[in-house]
Amino acid sequence: MRVTHLSASSYDSFSHCNFKYYLNYILHVPDSSGASALLGSIYHKWSELLSIMKLVNHDPNSKYWNTDLLFKIVYDSMTQKDPVAASGIKKDKLKTIEKGMDWLLDSPYSPLKAETYGVEVPFNIVLNDKGFEIPKAFGSQEKGLILRGYIDRVDFVQGHPEILEIIDLKTGSRSDFDSKDRKKKGAEELKRMIQPRVYHLCMSRMFPQIKQFIVTFLFVCDGGPVSIIMTEEDLPETLEMIRRRLSTIKAMNEPIPNRSWKCKCLCSYEKTGECRSIENSIKEFGYKFVENQASIMNPPKKRR
Numbered sequence: 621m622r623v624t625h626l627s628a629s630s631y632d633s634f635s636h637c638n639f640k641y642y643l644n645y646i647l648h649v650p651d652s653s654g655a656s657a658l659l660g661s662i663y664h665k666w667s668e669l670l671s672i673m674k675l676v677n678h679d680p681n682s683k684y685w686n687t688d689l690l691f692k693i694v695y696d697s698m699t700q701k702d703p704v705a706a707s708g709i710k711k712d713k714l715k716t717i718e719k720g721m722d723w724l725l726d727s728p729y730s731p732l733k734a735e736t737y738g739v740e741v742p743f744n745i746v747l748n749d750k751g752f753e754i755p756k757a758f759g760s761q762e763k764g765l766i767l768r769g770y771i772d773r774v775d776f777v778q779g780h781p782e783i784l785e786i787i788d789l790k791t792g793s794r795s796d797f798d799s800k801d802r803k804k805k806g807a808e809e810l811k812r813m814i815q816p817r818v819y820h821l822c823m824s825r826m827f828p829q830i831k832q833f834i835v836t837f838l839f840v841c842d843g844g845p846v847s848i849i850m851t852e853e854d855l856p857e858t859l860e861m862i863r864r865r866l867s868t869i870k871a872m873n874e875p876i877p878n879r880s881w882k883c884k885c886l887c888s889y890e891k892t893g894e895c896r897s898i899e900n901s902i903k904e905f906g907y908k909f910v911e912n913q914a915s916i917m918n919p920p921k922k923r924r
Contacts, residue, residue, distance in 0.1 A: 621641075621642065621646055621869050621870065621872050621873065621875065622646065622758045622759070623645075623754070623758065623765075623866065623869045623870060624754055624758050624759065624760035624762070624765070624766060625760075625765065625766035625767070625768055626765060626766075626767055626862065626865070626866065627767070627768055627769040627818070628769060628814050628815040628818045628819070629769070630644070630645050631814045631818070631862070631865055632813075632814060632815070633645070634865065634868075634869060636878070636882060636886075637877060637878040637880075637882075637883075637887070638869075638872060638875040638876070638878065639875045639876055639877040639878065639895065639899070640877075640887060640889060640895075641869075641875070642875040643889050643894065643895065643898060646911065646914075647898070647910070647911065647914035647918060648914060648918040648919065649889065649894055649898070649914065649918055650918070651888055651889070652704075652705070652888045652892065653702070653705050653888070654705055654708060654888065655705050655706070655707075655708030655709045655710070655713065656713065656791075656792065657705070658698065658699070658702055658705040658706060658709065659709060659713060659714065659717050659791060660791040660792065661698060662691075662694055662695050662698050662699075662717075663717055663720065663721070663789065663791050663840070664772065664789055664791075665694050665698065666687075666690060666691045666694045666721070667724065667731050667772075667773075667789060668731075668739050668740055668772075668773075669684075669690060669694065670687065670690070670731040670732060671731040671734075671736050671739040671773060672739060673685070674731060674732060674736065675736060675738075675739070687721065687725060691718075691721060716841050717791060717841065719841065720791060720840035720841040721840075723840055723841075723844070724838070724840050727838075727844070727845075729787065729836070729838055729845065731773070734773070734775045734787075735775060735776040735778060736773060736774070736775050736776075737774040737775060737776055737784065738773070738774050739772065739773050739774075740770050740771075740772065741770065741771040741773070741774050742768075742769075742770050743767065743768060743769060743770075743771070743822040743823070743826060744766060744767075744768045745766070745767045745768070745821070745822045745825050745826070746762045746763075746764045746765070746766050746767075747764045747765045747766075747767060747859075747862070748763060748764040749764070749859065751863045751866075751867075752764045752765040752862075752863060752866060765862070765866055767818060767821070767822055767862070769818065769819075769822075771786055771787075771788070771819055771823070772787055772788050772789050773786075773787035773789075774786055774787070774823070775787060777834065782830065782831065782832065783830070783832050783833065783834060784823065784827065784830050784833055784834075785833070785834040785835075785836055786816070786819050786820070786823060786833055786834065786835045786836065787836050787838060788815070788816075788819070788835070788836070788837050788838065789838050789840060790837055790838060790839045790840065790842075791840060791841055792839075792841075792842070793839075793842050794839040794842040794843050794846070795842075796809060804842075804843060805846070806846065807846055807847065807848050810835075810837060810846055810848055811848045811850075814861060814862075816835040816837075816848055816850065817850075817854065817857075817858040817861065818858070818862075819833075819835060820833050820835060820850040820854065820855075820858065821855060821858050821859070821862075824852070824855065831851065831852060832849065832850070832851050833849075833850045833851075834847050834848070834849055834850075835847070835848045835850055836848075873907075874907060876899075877895060877899060883895070898910060
């Protein structure tokens with residue numbers, strides 16, 4: 621398959637189902653969000669705005685420092701933009717999010733207390749290392765794979781100018797749904813994931829003077845913070861993980877659905893019927909025809 625860039629999200633998407641990756645990142649079929657994802661986006665935007673207000677020394681008399689009022693404004697705005705997903709928001713889920721707001725504001729990680737470097741910090745890093753070459757036929761302007769994405773928040777660590785802390789807000793469950801007992805993910809399990817590793821790799825190239833990073837996942841509705849220390853010694857393994865994934869995607873010409881319980885529960889393409897519809901079109905007309913049609917109907921757009 622054609623691949624010019626990866627993110628933590630696209631890496632994980634391929635891990636779960638290579639056909640979902642194909643639909644999202646090759647055919648660019650819109651991936652509709654549900655109620656849980658919308659609530660998560662609302663929470664993130666609320667927290668982001670608080671951080672920005674503190675960073676720019678917003679007027680201390682402004683009404684927007686009222687965190688409940690700010691949340692209501694964000695909630696009303698974002699639910700109006702996505703009424704279909706908003707219609708699925710349950711009162712108990714909203715209550716859980718509201719408790720997560722209270723937890724964050726009372727914690728040391730509160731956007732009103734933290735010494736923040738930036739929020740929604742973008743990265744767009746080209747890997748020109750050996751093994752990350754992108755063929756010219758793929759249409760990229762770069763010779764190497766591009767890693768891109770956004771980090772929720774980056775904080776200074778008080779008293780330790782040699783360390784930066786990467787903050788990732790999680791409004792979902794901390795349970796490991798791939799384990800038999802669905803145990804809570806700890807630092808060891810989270811460090812094996814690609815997300816903290818991509819964040820660490822890209823930040824280490826953006827800030828080469830920083831040799832140690834803390835990646836903290838804030839499970840605001842399920843247990844609070846879990847922190848991981850990442851150093852230069854972790855980088856070779858991260859690069860190898862990405863290199864293997866790139867090689868696998870490039871070598872896969874005919875992706876197929878990975879049918880499992882996750883399809884019905886977690887995949888919007890299955891819920892809308894697009895997965896099976898496109899699978900049937902491929903069987904009838906072939907991959908090339910479907911890709912040509914998709915390039916007309918679903919032009920690529922800027923995405924997280």
